[in-house]
Amino acid sequence: xxxxxxxxxxxxxxxxxxxxxxxxxxxxxxxxxxxxxxxxxxxxxxxxxxxxxxxxxxxxxxxxxxxxxxxxxxxxxxxxxxxxxxxxxxxxxxxxxxxxxx
Numbered sequence: 001x002x003x004x005x006x007x008x009x010x011x012x013x014x015x016x017x018x019x020x021x022x023x024x025x026x027x028x029x030x031x032x033x034x035x036x037x038x039x040x041x042x043x044x045x046x047x048x049x050x051x052x053x054x055x056x057x058x059x060x061x062x063x064x065x066x067x068x069x070x071x072x073x074x075x076x077x078x079x080x081x082x083x084x085x086x087x088x089x090x091x092x093x094x095x096x097x098x099x100x101x102x
Contacts, residue, residue, distance in 0.1 A: 054079055058096050068093050 048056075057078065061071045072090030076083050083089040 050079075050082065054082065054092065055096060058093050059100060061093075062097065062100070068097060 054075065058071055058075060061074060066074070068090060071093040072086050075093060076086050076089040079089075083092070
């Protein structure tokens with residue numbers, strides 16, 4: 001729904017678009033809270049979780065040209081509560097390597 005309103009300092013009018021009584025110009029927050037599963041509003045600002053930080057770190061270590069064994073060791077050292085042993089960290093690094101390697 002919109003209505004024409006004068007805009008101070010400008011000749012003519014502009015459209016004041018409203019949604020549920022709020023002006024779309026400034027009253028709607030830039031980031032909305034999480035929506036139910038399956039809904040992805042374009043205005044939601046996602047917050048990375050620990051899994052994303054682990055994956056990002058693994059990819060950064062891949063960029064450093066480390067072996068998967070070295071990556072597994074570093075990931076285990078940096079995220080000890082997330083992996084029961086070196087093999088579990090190696091498996092995670094290997095999975096990402098298969099997905100993102102040339």
